[in-house]
Amino acid sequence: MSAWYHAHQAIIAFSLVNILLGLGMFSAIGLGLISLAGAGFMAAGAYAAGVTATRYGVGYPETLGLAMLAGGLLSAVIALPVIRLRSHYFAIATLAFSLVVSAILVKWAWVSGGSVGFIAVPLRTTTRDLAIAVVGAAALLQLIFRSETGRVFRAIRSDEYVCAISGVRIRYYKFLALTLSGILSGLAGGMYAQVLGVLQPSDFREGRAFAILSYAVFGGAWHWSGSVLGALILTWLPEYLRVFSNYRDILTGCVLLGVVMLAPGGLVQPFRGHKLRLFLRKRRRSATRTAPAATERARGEFARLPRHAAPNGQGIPVCEITGIRKRFGGVHALSDVALTLPDGGGIYGLIGPNGSGKTTLLNVINGFTPPDAGSVLIRGDDLTSRGAASVARAGVARSFQDPRVLAEMSVFDNVLIGCHPLRIAGALESPFKTRRGRRDEREAVRRAETALATFGLEPFADHDAGSLSFGQRRLVELARISVSDPALVILDEPTSGVNPVLIQVLSDHLRERRHSKRTAYLVAEHNIPFVMELCDFVFVMEGGKLLAQGAPAAIQRDERVLEAYLGANA
Amino acid sequence: MREAVQQIINGLEAGGAIALFALGFTLLFGVLDIINLAHGATLTIGAFVGYYAIAHYGAPLIAALAVALVVGAITGVVLNVVAFRPLRRRSRTELSALIVGLALLLLINSVLQIVSKTRVYTFPPETFGGAPVRLGWGLTVGRLQLYILVIALLLGGGMFVFLRNTQRGRAIRVVAWRTDVARSLGIPVERIISYTFAIASALAAVAGVLFGLAYNYVFYDMGTPYLLTGIAAVILGGLGNVLGAVIGGLVIGVVGSLTAQYLNSDMVDIVTFSIIGILLVLRPQGLLGRAAVRDI
Numbered sequence: 001m002s003a004w005y006h007a008h009q010a011i012i013a014f015s016l017v018n019i020l021l022g023l024g025m026f027s028a029i030g031l032g033l034i035s036l037a038g039a040g041f042m043a044a045g046a047y048a049a050g051v052t053a054t055r056y057g058v059g060y061p062e063t064l065g066l067a068m069l070a071g072g073l074l075s076a077v078i079a080l081p082v083i084r085l086r087s088h089y090f091a092i093a094t095l096a097f098s099l100v101v102s103a104i105l106v107k108w109a110w111v112s113g114g115s116v117g118f119i120a121v122p123l124r125t126t127t128r129d130l131a132i133a134v135v136g137a138a139a140l141l142q143l144i145f146r147s148e149t150g151r152v153f154r155a156i157r158s159d160e161y162v163c164a165i166s167g168v169r170i171r172y173y174k175f176l177a178l179t180l181s182g183i184l185s186g187l188a189g190g191m192y193a194q195v196l197g198v199l200q201p202s203d204f205r206e207g208r209a210f211a212i213l214s215y216a217v218f219g220g221a222w223h224w225s226g227s228v229l230g231a232l233i234l235t236w237l238p239e240y241l242r243v244f245s246n247y248r249d250i251l252t253g254c255v256l257l258g259v260v261m262l263a264p265g266g267l268v269q270p271f272r273g274h275k276l277r278l279f280l281r282k283r284r285r286s287a288t289r290t291a292p293a294a295t296e297r298a299r300g301e302f303a304r305l306p307r308h309a310a311p312n313g314q315g316i317p318v319c320e321i322t323g324i325r326k327r328f329g330g331v332h333a334l335s336d337v338a339l340t341l342p343d344g345g346g347i348y349g350l351i352g353p354n355g356s357g358k359t360t361l362l363n364v365i366n367g368f369t370p371p372d373a374g375s376v377l378i379r380g381d382d383l384t385s386r387g388a389a390s391v392a393r394a395g396v397a398r399s400f401q402d403p404r405v406l407a408e409m410s411v412f413d414n415v416l417i418g419c420h421p422l423r424i425a426g427a428l429e430s431p432f433k434t435r436r437g438r439r440d441e442r443e444a445v446r447r448a449e450t451a452l453a454t455f456g457l458e459p460f461a462d463h464d465a466g467s468l469s470f471g472q473r474r475l476v477e478l479a480r481i482s483v484s485d486p487a488l489v490i491l492d493e494p495t496s497g498v499n500p501v502l503i504q505v506l507s508d509h510l511r512e513r514r515h516s517k518r519t520a521y522l523v524a525e526h527n528i529p530f531v532m533e534l535c536d537f538v539f540v541m542e543g544g545k546l547l548a549q550g551a552p553a554a555i556q557r558d559e560r561v562l563e564a565y566l567g568a569n570a
Numbered sequence: 571m572r573e574a575v576q577q578i579i580n581g582l583e584a585g586g587a588i589a590l591f592a593l594g595f596t597l598l599f600g601v602l603d604i605i606n607l608a609h610g611a612t613l614t615i616g617a618f619v620g621y622y623a624i625a626h627y628g629a630p631l632i633a634a635l636a637v638a639l640v641v642g643a644i645t646g647v648v649l650n651v652v653a654f655r656p657l658r659r660r661s662r663t664e665l666s667a668l669i670v671g672l673a674l675l676l677l678i679n680s681v682l683q684i685v686s687k688t689r690v691y692t693f694p695p696e697t698f699g700g701a702p703v704r705l706g707w708g709l710t711v712g713r714l715q716l717y718i719l720v721i722a723l724l725l726g727g728g729m730f731v732f733l734r735n736t737q738r739g740r741a742i743r744v745v746a747w748r749t750d751v752a753r754s755l756g757i758p759v760e761r762i763i764s765y766t767f768a769i770a771s772a773l774a775a776v777a778g779v780l781f782g783l784a785y786n787y788v789f790y791d792m793g794t795p796y797l798l799t800g801i802a803a804v805i806l807g808g809l810g811n812v813l814g815a816v817i818g819g820l821v822i823g824v825v826g827s828l829t830a831q832y833l834n835s836d837m838v839d840i841v842t843f844s845i846i847g848i849l850l851v852l853r854p855q856g857l858l859g860r861a862a863v864r865d866i
Contacts, residue, residue, distance in 0.1 A: 034665060081851040087664060088605055092805055093850040096843040099798065103839035206798060210607075210672050217669045246684050253677035257670060261657055264666040 022227030024184030032157035040098035043204035045189025071186015167392035167421030220266025324374035352541030395487035407466025418480035585823020586722025594770030607671035610797030611678035616775025642775025808859020
């Protein structure tokens, strides 16, 4: 053992550095950021530690602190502009970043030693230090992975629209993830500098960036253990293939190619469903024990609830929009639309022919589409153009015409995400299982159980939501909406494409909720009988304008409506 | 001033080769939504083929380019059939396509390393024969440089006409726009994808010969830096935009040449990729591209 260790000391150290880099990668790719900035963060950490240690004799722990600081600061700076970019653009922007860092290090020779390299860095990092860093990073990621923060990470990777309507501040989470990635990569760089002793800018270019990415993809990007496995195999494989001398790189390339092609989800992918199910079964068993409490109407334990839940008792409308105008090119999708949904719940219908602007209006209210003019007040707060997450956090939930779910996550997780706006513990708090975080989670699980039972989704709780039928996905949406007890629910054609049984479930649910007077429903529909039977009040749109409003009976008699909309039925 | 104009002319020459490479890259992105890193390896294969044709078999430049074109097209089809098509069948993830391209790049590079025994090849001096062409006002352009620019512009312009005015070119554009619509129109999507790989890779191989000649340097790993420059050009023009790729290539070539002249050749990467970084922040869709930011 000892002889083997001494013979392989260097590669053991390098594989640990690579694992640390892989964990940094996971922190970004865990929410879908294809980051090639790892090489740049690593370079920042390596030079920060190497230069301060060699030139200024800075102590060992301090150099590692500086390395993390350099990686973290740099990532925070570049995160601000790049997190808005879509996947490929993000990948290329971060690659450009790494290349610029390396080119600057070449150019900045009086600090970095230029392309020749920076030599004689004290070799102070031991294998034990590296092992501690790896275990610490993995433990941190495991805490995050198992918490609400990790659930949000996976949700962002799965569908950003669902996240936005669940009140997730996507950019904030992306910023945190990329910064964590920078800190871990910076630390890896700082240790790498003091293992190797020599730094060259060419070591931190595209080759490194792609290598780090391949660790995560090879092993599997959905769990941090994938990055560990990927880094281990891809570091050791060339070592074992050394006997093939010249052909070593070809074989390594073949292995990489083969694994990614045969298992696009990575090596740990096959274990995914299995582990998740075990974990869930345990949790659900504990939840059934408290079942009597759950059948009682979900009463809030969330401290946020009083502010969030519906009736404000002061007569402030749940939703008040005025003078909304929206143009798409030459099309006036909405012109001067105003409507008010008063406090105290109710079911409001929104009808109108195709292209009359119903969905655009819903998108303006829930913050997806910023209007050209006009204002959107949610319970008295002006949230015009503030984005969907802000509106969701003010107590507005919605469904889509085509139901959207987090396809690669369990139904249970899909419903739990609905509780996101109610949570008190933030992204930085919930991984550490503070009292508030534990209480949030307990309450969220309880509410999700109730919602699953309400919509008959219990048998599917641990299925991937993407494997469900259209109608079942609609039920998942409804469960996700009802779980946060919102003040306003926007339903975009909830009866389209689903069977009569499901329509019955939906109308039963709405009727039952009407009595509570807590939630206002705004339902855009083409199914006129459904609207007329269920709604307390109906808005009619035509050509981007509000044509009429009133009680269903009055609307059915309204001449203009009959002419414009019901047409032949009149 | 004259010097600056001369540098711009020199830059256009490198820019022409970058434009050809970027054109194929952007075409593949447009049609398949993938970043094909193996495109860099195709370039190197082209450069090797061109080198062998000229240096070993004494082929004229045009013949060498034609051979590279054919070999490039075959390479593209093989890469598609062996790697990208099976991958498309298995998953839709852009991430695995990125890594598959990377693995192919490494694989082909190491094969070429063994074949070339890690030697740097240079073209025989007579390849560069002929006196420079005088353009007046003391400006000159090497005969070879002129060829390179003309070939690049001809192929680039030809591609543009092909995509706009031929049945097959339009079919490619439909597939790029929406695969499902193309399928419902009866367009044989898989075959069109194969064509796209053939065309894109043929352009990369020709660009490889031109790069090899322009810098008189053929090496197993030469494709990677050009890959990065090519990506910069594509981003500048707008990912997926053909005309943008040509303009982006020419601009990147000129910027590189001016930077090397007036700042320092070390600064070329910094300037090029800083421009790309800043562009991605301010106008991520590039000069002519489609939306790149998702605002929710």
